[in-house]
Amino acid sequence: MRLKDKVIIVTGGTKGIGRTIALAAAAEGAKVVIGGRDAEGGRTFVEEVKQNTPGDGMFVKGDLTSVDCCRELVEETVRKYGKLDGLVNYAGTVLSMAPITETTEEQFDSIMSINFKSAFFVTKYAVKVMQENGGGSIINMGSMHAYGGEIDRTAYACSKGAMYTLYKHIAKNYAKDLIRCNWITIGWVATPGELALRKEQGVGEDWLNEVGSNYFPMGRLQTPEDYTDSALFLLGDGSSQVTGTEIFVTGGFMF
Numbered sequence: 001m002r003l004k005d006k007v008i009i010v011t012g013g014t015k016g017i018g019r020t021i022a023l024a025a026a027a028e029g030a031k032v033v034i035g036g037r038d039a040e041g042g043r044t045f046v047e048e049v050k051q052n053t054p055g056d057g058m059f060v061k062g063d064l065t066s067v068d069c070c071r072e073l074v075e076e077t078v079r080k081y082g083k084l085d086g087l088v089n090y091a092g093t094v095l096s097m098a099p100i101t102e103t104t105e106e107q108f109d110s111i112m113s114i115n116f117k118s119a120f121f122v123t124k125y126a127v128k129v130m131q132e133n134g135g136g137s138i139i140n141m142g143s144m145h146a147y148g149g150e151i152d153r154t155a156y157a158c159s160k161g162a163m164y165t166l167y168k169h170i171a172k173n174y175a176k177d178l179i180r181c182n183w184i185t186i187g188w189v190a191t192p193g194e195l196a197l198r199k200e201q202g203v204g205e206d207w208l209n210e211v212g213s214n215y216f217p218m219g220r221l222q223t224p225e226d227y228t229d230s231a232l233f234l235l236g237d238g239s240s241q242v243t244g245t246e247i248f249v250t251g252g253f254m255f
Helices: 016-027 039-052 067-081 105-133 154-173 192-200 205-215 224-235
Strands: 007-011 031-036 056-061 086-089 136-143 179-186 246-249
Touching: 007 016, 007 067, 007 105, 016 031, 016 039, 016 056, 016 086, 016 224, 031 039, 031 067, 039 056, 056 067, 067 105, 086 105, 086 224, 105 136, 105 154, 105 179, 136 154, 136 224, 154 179, 179 224, 192 205, 224 246
Parallel strands: 007 031, 007 086, 031 056, 086 136, 136 179, 179 246
Antiparallel strands: none
């Protein structure tokens, strides 16, 4: 019950790593709010929380590329639970793979809106509430691509680089308000989005696992469950003096 009665928002919490972290937080006693467009995924998440955890759950439907929806996600959370203690910025997409020489304006705008704009404005409204609460914890779920990126992920890499700067900015400028911000570097995970992207390329999960076993020093791809303990630590009181920190969950891979 490390997070008993804490109120936490997880963007992108209907699937993948976000959903795993959201359920783990509820299992530790948190009241967890997820936001996004997948109403069915939101409904099943809330049902699972209520049936299988001591915490509570709520889904707020909305497109987080809209600033109004970002504001509403935070406002609905405070309206129901009265406060906000934590935020996990996970919502994001790769969408397509393209080098800078082939990236279209439409691809760039879409990736930056989903990956960075949503995180920026949810964080904006979360910080305002946390200032009134007397503090809180924000986690930006990052990527190895933020440190430069592969040649075929230019826009994605830039969106994650912007999230990296945002996390550093919050950690530096809002520690005085007892608002902490940290970064977890995601390695390579066979999330639903990753599997869909690879399916378009004609390969499946077996191929991913084979490549991962050769790519990562620790011999395998990461799983969503690999990130939960790091996230729970950063959301809990045991990390009250931890801010501006990067945690690499990348199977030993480093840039």
